Structures are given as structure tokens and as C-alpha cells.
Amino acid sequence: MTEQKETTRTRLSRARVLEAAIALADEAGLEAFSMRALAQELGVVPMALYKHVANKDELLDGMVDIVFGEIELPSGDADWRSAMRRRAVSTREALTRHGWAIGMMESRRPGPANLRNHDATMGALREAGFPFEVAIHAYSVQDAYIYGFALQERDLGFETPDSAGAAARRRADAIDAREEYPHLLEIATRLPDVGYDPSVEFEWGLDLILDGLDSLRPD
Amino acid sequence: MTEQKETTRTRLSRARVLEAAIALADEAGLEAFSMRALAQELGVVPMALYKHVANKDELLDGMVDIVFGEIELPSGDADWRSAMRRRAVSTREALTRHGWAIGMMESRRPGPANLRNHDATMGALREAGFPFEVAIHAYSVQDAYIYGFALQERDLGFETPDSAGAAARRRADAIDAREEYPHLLEIATRLPDVGYDPSVEFEWGLDLILDGLDSLRPD
DNA sequence: GACCATAGGCGTACGGCGTACACTTGTCAA
DNA sequence: TTGACAAGTGTACGCCGTACGCCTATGGTC
Numbered sequence: 001m002t003e004q005k006e007t008t009r010t011r012l013s014r015a016r017v018l019e020a021a022i023a024l025a026d027e028a029g030l031e032a033f034s035m036r037a038l039a040q041e042l043g044v045v046p047m048a049l050y051k052h053v054a055n056k057d058e059l060l061d062g063m064v065d066i067v068f069g070e071i072e073l074p075s076g077d078a079d080w081r082s083a084m085r086r087r088a089v090s091t092r093e094a095l096t097r098h099g100w101a102i103g104m105m106e107s108r109r110p111g112p113a114n115l116r117n118h119d120a121t122m123g124a125l126r127e128a129g130f131p132f133e134v135a136i137h138a139y140s141v142q143d144a145y146i147y148g149f150a151l152q153e154r155d156l157g158f159e160t161p162d163s164a165g166a167a168a169r170r171r172a173d174a175i176d177a178r179e180e181y182p183h184l185l186e187i188a189t190r191l192p193d194v195g196y197d198p199s200v201e202f203e204w205g206l207d208l209i210l211d212g213l214d215s216l217r218p219d
Numbered sequence: 220m221t222e223q224k225e226t227t228r229t230r231l232s233r234a235r236v237l238e239a240a241i242a243l244a245d246e247a248g249l250e251a252f253s254m255r256a257l258a259q260e261l262g263v264v265p266m267a268l269y270k271h272v273a274n275k276d277e278l279l280d281g282m283v284d285i286v287f288g289e290i291e292l293p294s295g296d297a298d299w300r301s302a303m304r305r306r307a308v309s310t311r312e313a314l315t316r317h318g319w320a321i322g323m324m325e326s327r328r329p330g331p332a333n334l335r336n337h338d339a340t341m342g343a344l345r346e347a348g349f350p351f352e353v354a355i356h357a358y359s360v361q362d363a364y365i366y367g368f369a370l371q372e373r374d375l376g377f378e379t380p381d382s383a384g385a386a387a388r389r390r391a392d393a394i395d396a397r398e399e400y401p402h403l404l405e406i407a408t409r410l411p412d413v414g415y416d417p418s419v420e421f422e423w424g425l426d427l428i429l430d431g432l433d434s435l436r437p438d
Numbered sequence: 439g440a441c442c443a444t445a446g447g448c449g450t451a452c453g454g455c456g457t458a459c460a461c462t463t464g465t466c467a468a
Numbered sequence: 469t470t471g472a473c474a475a476g477t478g479t480a481c482g483c484c485g486t487a488c489g490c491c492t493a494t495g496g497t498c
């Protein structure tokens with residue numbers, strides 16, 4: 001028979017490496033994400049990766065910029081408020097899909113998608129009439145809120161309406177002295193009842209901020 | 220002579236380990252923070268640490284709870300707004316001192332200082348008259364903003380009034396296609412002039428949020 | 439079709455990490 | 469003085485990122 005290379009493996013490429021890297025980080029988390037594990041996932045020896053990325057750091061840079069690329073840019077058509085709102089919602093969604101990226105969005109060498117995103121966002125605010133300094137403030141509050149919310153959402157494990165209650169209860173149970181913390185107890189007991197939807201929660205705070213900003217806009 | 224042990228080294232203790240660990244993480248950063256480096260700092264062999272902490276994870280838990288302990292609890296005396304404001308400012312300050320802790324405040328097994336902080340904060344909101352669900356929302360926005368701001372502050376390197384401009388310029392310079400991103404260029408050029416104080420920036424957004432919350436309070 | 443430069447993938451090896459396990463040494467109560 | 473128990477040590481293992489040199493498959497040229 002001598003079937004020639006029954007598995008003529010598709011060649012590696014930077015794009016394939018990045019894609020597999022994101023998939024691995026998504027499902028295994030950042031701690032379990034190693035060059036060696038990634039190589040295995042790709043059916044290749046660890047050092048093969050280094051023909052396509054300079055090192056792990058540069059790989060992470062590339063991964064983060066892909067996440068930035070998944071974020072909806074503020075469209076010039078819509079009014080500033082809904083443009084900002086859509087961008088914020090889309091950012092949180094991307095960060096929910098890629099929890100590993102949350103702490104890295106602004107800490108690495110910015111890629112093209114990052115720059116485009118920041119430029120477009122600042123542009124939308126300026127064109128909405130915010131003076132430079134107010135635009136800086138407005139940008140700062142929004143991004144701090146978005147990143148912080150994503151961080152909390154990931155860390156507190158409030159994923160589904162009532163896993164939130166479960167998580168709260170777990171935290172309360174972790175310490176047995178429940179009666180020492182009456183308000184934590186209230187959270188653990190009442191949160192499951194009132195229900196908790198992270199999207200609703202996110203948008204509640206987002207709208208509070210956007211309302212505040214709107215009242216500062218000239219005209 | 221035979222001076223007995225000229226350096227009768229003070230015994231190790233959990234407290235000494237934690238203190239040295241925080242000092243090391245503060246000055247060397249989280250990546251350079253290793254059990255081996257910490258041991259060396261304490262003039263001891265790595266495995267000696269394990270007589271005082273279970274493992275690195277549990278050590279980090281302890282470090283984070285010490286950071287929580289440095290945060291001012293909302294006092295029952297003041298009105299809710301200034302109590303929340305002081306807590307927020309104090310949290311940001313603690314996180315600025317201990318940048319390594321930012322991503323870990325809510326991700327680890329909560330220690331006593333953590334629980335006390337959360338309970339007291341939720342309590343202050345409830346006693347201010349916020350209904351349960353609104354109090355949850357109010358808590359969520361504030362903490363998301365605080366943690367997110369601390370994260371940005373650390374990652375963007377906007378430490379001093381004009382290192383902010385320098386950092387912005389550095390980011391703009393990192394890519395040479397400056398004219399492709401006019402609004403980033405504006406930031407790089409104008410930010411040094413208008414000055415940038417992270418405390419002012421933080422409190423601007425904080426007040427925006429607190430004002431929004433105040434308008435929702437019953438009475 | 440034959441040849442060869444080059445890019446892609448491999449194997450080995452090194453120093454650093456967290457920490458298991460068995461040991462020696464120091465300390466303090468009896 | 470003694471002996472038990474706590475504190476500190478030494479060695480070793482399996483991970484990690486990645487430098488370096490080798491082999492091999494690929495595709496352009498004749």
C-alpha cells in the first residue's frame with residue numbers, strides 16, 4: 001500500500017497557532033495554558049511554535065489583539081450614547097468569552113485592533129461634542145467599569161441567574177460564622193430569589209454611567 | 220571566643236512570611252514573586268516556608284486578605300455617600316500600593332478582612348435606605364469601577380501628572396502610523412499639557428457614579 | 439524530472455519553578 | 469539532662485519557557 005502520509009497534516013501558520021491558542025486558553029484557563037500544551041493540541045513539538053511566534057509573550061499580544069478585533073467599534077451613524085452602549089456591551093461579551101484576556105487588555109504592546117478601537121472610541125466622544133478633558137474622563141469611567149465588571153463577573157462566578165445565588169451561598173458557607181456577617185447572609189439567601197442576570201446587572205451600571213455623562217454633554 | 224551564632228536569626232513565622240511576601244511582591248511584581256525568591260529574601264531555604272504556609276496559593280490568599288485589611292471600612296457615622304467615597308478612595312490607594320493584588324481581590328478564598336469589608340459595605344448601603352436589589356446594583360457598579368480603574372492605572376502607567384502624557388506618547392510612538400489614529404495623536408499631544416492626576420481622574424468617575432446612585436435613593 | 443535553497447518541524451538540554459519526602463538541628467518542658 | 473516536637477535543610481521530580489543545532493519536506497529554477 002504505502003499510502004503516502006495518510007495524515008498530510010496541514011502546515012502550521014501564525015494564524016493557526018493563534019486560533020488554537022485562544023481555543024485552549026478559553027477552555028483550559030490561563031494557568032493551564034502553556035506552550036507545551038498548545039503544541040500538543042496542534043500535534044506538534046513545542047519548539048515548532050517558535051517558527052511562527054517569537055515567544056509566549058508575543059503570542060499573548062497577538063491573542064489579545066484578536067479579542068480586540070471581536071469588539072464592535074462605535075459606529076458613526078448612531079448617536080453617541082447608543083454607540084458607546086453597543087461598544088461596551090460588545091466588549092463585555094468578548095471578555096466573557098475570553099476570560100483569560102481580562103487582565104491583559106491594556107497591559108501589552110497594543111496591536112492594530114487595539115489602536116483602532118481606542119481611536120474610534122475617543123473619536124466618537126469628541127464628535128459627540130465632549131471637550132477633550134471631559135472626553136478623557138468619560139473614556140476612563142467607561143473602560144474602568146467595563147473591565148472591572150468583567151473581572152468581577154469572572155472571579156465571583158455569577159454566570160447564570162441562579163448560579164449567582166449558589167456562588168454567594170458558597171462564599172457564605174466557606175466561613176461558618178454566618179451570623180457574624182448579616183448582610184452577606186442576606187445576599188446568600190435573597191439573591192437566588194430575586195434572580196441575577198449578569199447582562200442586566202452590567203447594563204444597569206452602564207446606563208447609570210451613560211446617563212451621568214449625557215448630562216455633562218454641551219448643547 | 221566561639222561567639223554562639225552571631226546571627227541568632229529571628230525565627231520565621233506566618234506573619235513574617237506574609238510581610239516579606241508582600242514587600243517582595245510590591246517591589247518585584249507578581250511575575251518575579253516566587254517561593255524561592257521569597258525564601259532567599261528571608262535568608263532561608265525554600266522548603267522552610269512550607270512550615271508556615273500550606274503552599275503558594277494559600278500564601279497569596281493570606282497576602283490578599285492583608286490588603287483587604289488596609290482598606291478603610293465605611294463608617295456608620297458619616298452619611299452613606301461620604302462613607303462609600305472614603306472606602307472607594309482607600310481601596311484604590313491600597314491597590315496602588317499593591318498592584319499585584321488587583322486581579323486577585325475577588326478570585327480567591329475570602330479571608331476575614333474580605334468578609335468584614337463586604338459585609339460592612341453592603342450594610343452601609345442597606346442602612347442608607349437602598350432596597351436590596353438596588354443595593355446589589357450599587358455595590359456592583361462601585362466595585363467594578365474601583366477594580367477596573369486600578370487595573371487601568373497600573374497597566375497604562377499613568378502614575379504621575381505627566382508620565383501620563385509620556386505613556387500616551389510612548390503608546391502612540393510604538394506604532395509609527397500616527398496619522399492613522401488622529402484621536403490617539405490628540406491624546407499624546409494634549410494630555411501632557413492639561414495634566415493628568417490619577418486621583419483626580421478616579422474621583423471624577425467616582426463622583427459621577429455616586430451622584431447617579433444618590434438620585435435613586437428613596438426619601 | 440533533477441537540484442538545491444530555504445522554511446518548517448524535531449530533539450536535546452538548561453535553568454527556573456512549586457513542592458513531596460526524609461533528614462537534621464534547635465528549643466523548651468519535665 | 470533528656471527527650472519530644474517544631475523549625476529548618478537537602479535532594480529530587482515533573483512541570484515550565486526556550487536556545488541551539490539538526491533533519492526534512494517544499495517549491496522555484498533549470
